[in-house]
């Protein structure tokens with residue numbers, strides 16, 4: 001079977017790899033290449049963790065992905081994965097997100113444990129626990145080196161005979177029903193099956209499919225310098241990734257010093273629209289100030305240390321924060337993957353395997369990822385609500 005995968009972000013790359021490994025003839029297309037700076041999968045790093053509230057499907061997909069990441073990291077000349085754990089700081093009164101995660105994590109043979117705040121204070125002396133009611137630690141969690149992972153998967157895909165083609169693919173959605181409409185340089189891409197995994201560009205490439213069910217939002221990410229005395233408490237061996245479940249500010253999260261870049265911090269606030277082709281990728285002074293205010297309080301040792309690097313990137317959100325994986329209504333030969341909603345990197349391998357089964361074994365995509373669930377549903381999901389309660393957030 002000939003398969004064309006459009007988009008070599010983590011979803012397209014993993015899908016192409018698993019399909020190729022199962023014997024299909026696969027061509028992978030991308031405008032700028034795997035893990036490019038503008039893609040959702042670009043940049044230095046992403047968190048992998050199992051806690052997903054009630055949404056067990058994500059814990060399962062993540063759990064499936066761990067093995068792949070560990071093996072890929074082992075055979076890579078450069079490290080791809082650090083298992084340094086994930087610390088959850090519950091500063092709001094509602095701990096249901098964590099509590100609801102426990103059964104799924106335990107059923108997968110892993111654990112998330114509550115750590116008394118006084119113990120956490122001793123273990124993580126760089127952290128100011130003011131206002132933190134509860135602390136939880138997931139041991140099986142850590143950092144994936146994002147852009148590197150994409151490049152390595154595509155290398156492995158090429159090693160087993162897959163082709164990577166660089167160029168802009170165009171789709172005329174109204175021609176899909178006749179098996180046409182997908183071209184590169186004005187030439188039809190001939191395949192039996194097509195997979196469209198263009199992340200933030202999905203809305204441009206198949207606008208009718210994504211009409212009113214997704215939007216793209218702007219995110220800023222910063223690396224802060226750590227003290228010159230190279231305090232080991234800021235480093236991977238002593239500090240897990242962390243997330244602050246907070247009611248009054250955006251959800252801030254971060255990772256310890258890695259890749260010699262700095263102490264990473266970002267926020268999860270899906271409210272500012274972004275155009276991946278037109279919007280500037282320069283951080284805003286206002287948001288930098290807001291972040292400094294937060295980080296200087298939570299990590300006082302970073303006070304007045306400069307930002308060493310920053311990045312503006314985008315989430316491709318579905319309106320309920322859950323993924324969308326479904327065949328196009330005009331052609332059952334075209335599978336659409338989208339709505340990764342700022343949390344799709346970690347489970348790329350699990351998603352890739354799922355797509356392989358949908359294409360080669362005719363497996364039905366999980367109803368949880370169906371497009372139909374979004375029609376007439378303007379409510380944000382439980383998962384989305386329970387993390388984001390920032391008061392000024394506008395719904396788009």
Ligand SMILES: Cc1cc2nc3c(=O)[nH]c(=O)nc-3n(C[C@H](O)[C@H](O)[C@H](O)COP(=O)(O)OP(=O)(O)OC[C@H]3O[C@@H](n4cnc5c(N)ncnc54)[C@H](O)[C@@H]3O)c2cc1C
Pocket residue numbers: 006007008009010011012029030031032033034035036038039040041042045046047048167168169170197198199200201205219220221266313314315338340341342343344345346347
């Ligand atoms: C700041 C930030 C932090 C995040 N943190 C986490 C995290 O900690 N953990 C986590 O799991 N996830 C995280 N995510 C989310 C995760 O990175 C994304 O969900 C995931 O990378 C999306 O992958 P994708 O393959 O769907 O899209 P993309 O990576 O955007 O890939 C789409 C690809 O399609 C290509 N393309 C687009 N249009 C065309 C065209 N016309 N022709 C050819 N090629 C085309 C692009 O070049 C691109 O390479 C984060 C995202 C951001 C932005």
